[in-house]
Amino acid sequence: MRVFKLFFKMIKANIGAVISSMALIIFSVIIYFAVDLGSATNTYEEAKVDLALNIEEASPLIGEYDEKANIKTGLVGYLANYVNYKDVGDNLEDAMYFAIVNGELRLPSKMYEKIVAGEQVEVEFYTIFADESVFAPVKQAINNYLSTFELIYNENNALGLDVSEVSVAAKTLEMLSENINDVIVHRQIDEDTFSTDAYFNFASYVIINAMFTMLGPILLNLSQKEILDRIHASSYPSKKVTGELILSSAFVGILSIVFVLAVLFALSPGLLTNFKTIYMLINLILYTLASVLVVLLFSNIITQASLPAIANAYSLTQSFLIGAFIPRFLVSGVLDTLGHVFPGYYFISNNHLIANKMNVGFGDLYINWIIMGGFIVGLSVVIGVINRLKLRKNV
Structure with a gap:
């Protein structure tokens, strides 16, 4: 539990970044969708x-x-x-x-x-x-x-x-x-024109940005040589270090999902009782876990000074290529192909299937879920190897 305790101490020390990221989630989606809200009619x-x-x-x-x-x-x-x-x-x-x-x-x-x-x-x-x-x-x-x-x-x-x-x-x-x-x-005609898939598509950008803002500084601090030396001196197994880092970061990701759902409930409460929204929630959880691991990976290979630039470059590039900001048919074939390297591509693909198919089921979604799961497993393995090498290097 040592890495857990250290992680949450750093969250407390960086509480300003955490609060600002949560505020980003709330205000971004409210501003983005406020113009679409209306009252239902029976016409x-x-x-x-x-x-x-x-x-x-x-x-x-x-x-x-x-x-x-x-x-x-x-x-x-x-x-x-x-x-x-x-x-x-x-x-x-x-x-x-x-x-x-x-x-x-x-x-x-x-x-x-x-x-x-x-x-x-x-x-x-x-x-x-x-x-x-x-x-x-x-x-x-x-x-x-x-x-x-x-x-x-x-x-x-x-x-x-x-x-x-x-x-x-x-x-x-x-x-x-x-x-x-x-x-x-x-x-x-339902004058409440709130679009669930558009909401979750936009949330893909907000979440990856929030993960960089919240987790980036904390994970970079944990990667400092002094902290790695202290962890190694305590004979703490590298697998436990990696596991607790991933679980701690995943907790922050789940917290972001809670905020996304809270804003969704505030904007359109009825959507939370929609069965399709449940599918989108599962989709969002997988995407958020993959995003957490992306930030974990970057925190092992970048410096504190380059964090803001990397965060903006990655989140904006991903959002444009996967169709979070603009429809995919407006993106050229080459750029659309490049979008496949991001977990968000499969997240948004499932969002559109869920939103636009009348009777959606697991059989329509599992392929993209498996691909996102592959990202989660693959990134976890790479992060584990990097952390193990770092701890050995500091012997």
Whole structure:
């Protein structure tokens, strides 16, 4: 328990840094999110699905749907009653990750020819999420359109009337325009626009910064030669030194998590009863432990004078590369790849999965949790080796 006692004596000696770091956590998140807070209402709005559009043939201009519409442009125009089309360019994966779109609508080629031949037309939805229930209203609308188009084509063909693609598409749109509301879904508008994943994403920056501010000076003091000599003279095992350092630092990390949750409760109490918030809390604990170990590692290889610069450089670089400050799809491919070296990358990846998937489960999150666990184990081993070498050097 000697390292424990020494550690907490130094916390007491550096209480100013601890208090300022806790204040940073509180005021940063309050200022960042205060503008988003509001009061809930019981009003409703149409719940449209955000989709990118992929058409194998020449893409029609979204919005230009008149009497000259063919089967494909007519379908795209009809679905505009249920879909918000968004142009995400080549960044579809990132756009889905950041909930800019729910997925991509993929229309096949030769749709009219397939209906004429009596074949089934397959319209696909591409998404990274296993739960596709969000597409249900759109799928129903597509089925309504295609079945109506086929019905009109068959009736006109049997009566010897015009069965040209443009003519059938126009009659289909005219018939469907009378019952558009049949498959429109409405959702309750909640004016409390507080975003849980954005909160925890921003907390990733605050926590790593707070860990450097609180733990950095204490750990650097513990690394001084005089203290190492005293520990070695007491014949205290190096494994115990490392273990107690990690546990003591983890305690400070858990204290930071408590403050993060306290601020979350103050800003939006109802979120703490949300099951998804529990997943985010587990995610945050793993990230915080990894962050504590990152600071422990740096404290073994940097000086007191370089601490502020290293703290700012690391926390800001990590936050920009992992998507804590800006959406990942705005980050170039090379920089996004570099972001994988930070534990925060996997923390934020899980945050977006938790926030944007309707029925999230352990199976969706465990890979990133295993990777963060790998960071924790790997950093612990490296820190243990460094501490052992330091103690031997001071024999």
